[in-house]
Amino acid sequence: MSYILITVAILVLVIFAMIVRTVNLLEVFSGSFYKRAGTSNKVNALLFPITFILGTIAIVWSYSSASKEFLPAPSSVHGKEVDFIFWLDMGIIVFVFVATHILLFFFPYMYQFKEGRKAYYYPDNNKLEVIWTTIPAIVLAVLVFTGWRVWTDITGEAPKSAYNIEIVGKQFNWMVRYPGTDGIIGKHNFRKIDALNEVGIDFDDKAALDDFMANEIHLPVGKPVELKIRARDVLHSVFMPHFRVKMDAVPGMPTRFWFIPDKTTADMRTELRNPNFNYELACTEICGRNHFGMRKVIVVESEEEYLEWLKSQEVFLAKNPDYIKNVPEKLRADAERIISKKPAEGVPAQAAL
Amino acid sequence: MAEIAHSAALDVHAGHAHDHDHDHEHHDSFWTKYVFTTDHKMIAKQFLVTGLFWAFIGGAMSMLFRIQLGFPDANLDWLKPILGGWIQDGKLDQNFYLALVTMHGTIMVFFVLTAGLSGTFSNFLIPLQIGARDMASGFMNMLSYWFFFLSSVVMFISIFIETGPAGGGWTIYPPLNALPQANPGSGLGMTMWLVAMALFIVSQLLGGINYITTVINLRTRGMSFSRLPLTIWAFFVTAILGLLSFPVLFSAALLLIFDRSFGTSFFLSEIYINGEALPNLGGSPVLFQHLFWFLGHPEVYIVILPALGITSEIIATNSRKPIFGYRAMVGSILGIGTLSFIVWAHHMFVTGMNPFLGSIFMFLTLIIAVPSAVKAFNYITTLWKGNLVFTPAMLFSIALVSLFISGGLTGIILGNSALDIQLHDTYFVVAHFHLVMGSAAFFGMMAGIYHWFPKMFGRMMNDKLGYVHFWMTFIGVYAVFFPMHYTGIAGFPRRYYSFTSFETFSKFQDLNVFISIAAFVTFAAQAIFIVNFFWSMYRGRRAPMNPWRSNTLEWTTPIEPGHGNWPGEIPTVYRWPYDYSKPGAAEDFIAQHIPYSQTPESNLAHEVDPVEAYDADLTVDTHAQHRG
Structure with a gap:
């Protein structure tokens, strides 16, 4: 062969x-x-407009077929603004792309070499330079301004009522910790990490006693959520494509990202006519061998369902009673009380607000 | 006109032939001529051939990972003879996949588009175009190549070691690349990567100092800065960028070496890996990213500026028109050069860096689009009403402008921090930088090779093969990189071995097949170039003195210039390099060394040259002396 x-x-x-x-x-x-320019020159000159026309057809066709596979409309409040700016910018750059390429691909045909013709000696024109310095500068200023406004909103402080969720990356999966009934994620200490206590929950902190680990990420629809992001070994990056959310997970430097999911998983299943649809969390910072496999399912549900789900979850200490011995003496009583009420009871702090 | 030029050149030769009989090449042995040479032209060829070698390796690596991405289910046992243990059960090893993308990036950015492009053409063209006999220090120039060679050897060997070459991405972010237990490629492979890059940086600094010194000090009489060809301006600014930014990469690499081998914690903190908590505290992985991108961003301009300089020269020559807006072009090179130092953190919008810093860097990043836009408009206006000769070099140059525009425009989106949240580290970024930096710079390199091949080897490349090579490559790179915008908008992350573990990314497999096939064809088309290159070197048609009817000084040297470039006196420069199709002139070009006094029919009102006036006096004096 x-x-x-x-x-x-x-x-x-x-x-x-x-x-x-x-x-x-x-x-x-x-x-x-x-000769200075023969048949090949004519052929090459002609190939430019031909390439332009065929290329335009190829781009239009491929875009119309590919755009069906793009992500569905964003499932978060800020995501809608991001997408709006994206397509606005895209419109502007497509216009510039087409305009410049018409010139770039038709000039070669129009001004191909002809024996006896002389090129136009045109070394400069300051007015033109000023025009095409100023116009892009103004357009870019507008783009910067619109982007900057959205960026400051997105990266601003989360509302006080935001639900806190901790996402920790490791090679090669995500771990998720919920704050439990007190709504506060307990402290962590990387030296307390072991096979079971994967995120290093520090039981010296009272707020940590009712924390629990979840297999899936559950989010309430229409409510602000703040992701507290960490990594315990190398860099990872939290990427929730449907929500237009991305933030690196950095060992030794907690990061955060807050947003408001506004479509439930069920909504999406109806919208996309796909009963198996799931929101997903992926890793977008190269982290080693199984970088491509760091998947976590995200479930967005109504706030009632969310609170219901919170209640149904088992507190870490209840699930792993061995860790009671790590709780300092003065907090033992609290720990016992929390465990005895399993599954965790009470309304999370935020819901009471 | 040509006759005048010719006779002027003859005069120079006849008048001064005996003055410069200390030709070096007479006592050159094989070793001093081809290996440890101090002749900038031979050093340029050394950089070129080494660069092409690396381009082949880097390209072949991309073929391997394109097989994986396009045909994830294919049985790859047929690659076992080459890849050995990296093929397990007919599948490409996942770690080796990461090593491939890492080495592809490293090789292409540093070894091909920095050393191969800038190293080749800065070396070749600076002395020839400014009218110098050689670089300021031929010895340092030789060292520059040999440090690069050593670096290449170390990097090449690292491909063959058991744990594989570096595999944590070409940006070598710690902690992944600091901890051997995190990734097999972070062991010996990474050590060798760091050693190779340290040697590479030494090579760059030796070269850069030389380029800068040469441009400042060794310009021939009359070659003022305002008469420098744009190639030289580009190489000059590129060398300054390299000189200022590579040391920062060196410091980053050095601190990483300390973290790896001597237990320091510059970039490491609170790490628990392989069942143990590491003692490191207080370091910051983000600090490394700042240091890396402080080089990394200027680096992309180190890669693209020489290509833009080459393009300026080639488009002007083959449009038979002056480059439009020479001053604006110089200004934009300087503007891009300056701004390139203050945009680095746009690579880091979502690293957890302070969002306010993100705002500042978004603003600065979008400013840099302005000088870039000015360049694009000036190129297009240069074509307008030209008399275009489509040499292969010209085709590659026009295509470069297209790639620079289409890749640059998506930079406006990625530079917007709000949009970068979604697009960061997706295929949208891959599409963006492969067009604007990878392909555009590669096209600049190709344009340069086709254009200056006659000067390098005294022979012409076959233009028909050049046309076929061009059209296949041009359509090929768009076919490869344009569809990546689509997968990027669909959220596909970079550096994924496979997309099947996610429902969100379980689509576009047909598109990935298309991209892979386009990549194979484009890569195969480079064989046409390779054949043409080596065949023409020995069997190509003999080059005439000035095949492209160009204005710049290199075409006044003999067809195969010896060490020292001009056998006689170095020509004096009387005008800028872009007097093409000047009204009134008989020919459509007037070379830089033709005095205004010889072209009264085409001189513009202000064109009386002080140097020339001084020269005229001098000639009268000398003649008087001779008679006396």
Whole structure:
């Protein structure tokens, strides 16, 4: 098989070389070889507009077919603004792209070499330079301003009522910790990490006693959520494509991202007519061998369902009673009280607000 | 006109032939001529051939990961003879996949588009175009190549070691690349990467100091800065960028070496890995990113500016028109050069860096689009009403402008921090930088090779093969990189071995097949170039003295210039390099060394040259002396 392939490849090359050689010789005999620009110049000149037209068709066709596979409309409040600016910017750059490329691909045809014609000696024009410095500068200023406004909103302080969720990356999966009934995520300490206490919950902190670990990320619809993001080994990056959320997870430097999910998983299943649809969390910072496999399912549900789900979850200390011994003496009583009420009871702090 | 030029050149040769008989090449042995040479032209060829070698390796690596991305289910046992243990059960090893993307990036950015492009053409063109006999220090120039060679050897060997080459991304972010237990590539492979890059930086600094010194000090008489060809302006600013930014990469690499080998905690803090908590506290991985991108961003301009300089020269020559807006072009090179130092953190909008810093860097980043836009408009206006000759070099240059625009425009989106949240580290970024930096710079390199091949080897490349090579490559790179915008908008992350573990990314497999096939064809098309390059080197048609009817000084040297470039006196420069199709002139070009006194029919009102006036006096004096 490979011998045949190699033979064919060599044959193709030889034939190709012979054609080129023949064309060259023909040109030498016809004299066009010694012209400054012969037939090839005309062919190349013509290929530019042809490429432009075929390219435009290819882009329009491929876009219309590919855009069906783009992400659905954003499922978060800020995501809608981001997408609006994205498509606005996209419109502007497509306009510039088309305008410049019409010139760039038709000038070669229009101004191809002609014997006896002289190019127009036109070394500069300050007015033109000023115009095409100023206009892009103004357009870019507008784009910067719109982007900057959205950016400051997104990165601003989360509302006080925001639900807190901790997401911790490790090679090669995400771990999720919920604050429990007190609404406060307890402290962490990387030296307390072990096979079970994967995120290093620090039980010296009272707020940590009712924290629990979840297999899926649950979010309440229409309520602000603040992700507290950490990594315990190398860099990872929290990416929730449907929500237009991304933030690196950095060992030793907690990061955060807050947003308001505004479509439930059920809404999406109806909207997309896909009963198996799931929101997903992916990793977008290269982190090693299984970087491509760091998936976590995100469930967005109504606030009632969310609170229901919170209640149904088992507190870490209840699930792993061995860790009671890590709780300092003065907090033991609290710990016992929390465990005895399993599954965790009471309304989270925020809901009471 | 040409006759005048010719006779002027003859005069110079005849008049001074005996003055410069200390030709070096007479006592050159094989070793001093081809290996440890101090001739900038040979050093340029060394950089070029090494760069092409690396381009082949880097390209071949991308073929391997395109196989994986396009055909994830294919049985790859047929690659076992080359890849050995990296193929397990017919599948590409996941770690090796990461090593491939890492090395592809490293090789292409540093070894091909920095050393291969800038190293080749800065070396070749600076002395020839400014009218110098060689670089300021031929010895340092030689060292520059040989440090690069050593660096290449270390990097090349690292591909073959058991744990594989570096595999944590070409940006080598810690802690992944600091901890051998995090990734097999972070062991010996990473050590060798760091050693190779340290040697590479030494090479860059030796070269850069030389380029800068040469441009400042060794310009021939009359070659003022305002008469420098734009190639030289580009190389000059590029060298300054390299000189100021590479040391910062060196410091980053050095601190990383300390963290890796000597237990320091510059970039490491609160890490628990492989069942143990590491003692490191207080370091910051984000600090490394700042240091890395302080080089990394200027680096993309180190890569693209020489290509833009080459393009300026080639488009002007083959449009038979002056480059439009010479001053604006110089201004935009300087503007881009300056701004390139204060935009680095746009690579880091979502690293957890202070959002206010993000706002500032978004603003600065979008400013840099302005000089870039000015350049694009000036190129297009240069084509307008030209008399365009489509040499392969010209085709590659026009295409470069197209790639620079289409890749640059998406930079406006990515530079917007609000939009970068979604698009960061997706294929949208891959599409963006492969067009604006990768392909555009590669096209600049190709344009440069086709254009200056006659000067390098005294022979012409075959233009028909050049046309086929060009059209296949041009359509090829768009076919490869344009669809990546689509997958990027769909959220596909970079550096993924496979997309099947996510429902969100379980689509576009047909598009990935298309991209892979386009990539194979484009890569195969480079064989046409390679054949043309080496065949023409020995069998190509003999080059005439000035095949492109160009104005710049290199075309006044003999067809195969020896060490020292001009056998006689170095020509004096009387005018800017872009007097193409000047009204009134008989020919459509007037070379830089033609005095205004010889072209009264085409001189503009202000064109009386002080140097020339001085020269005229001098000539009278000398003649008087001779007679006396």
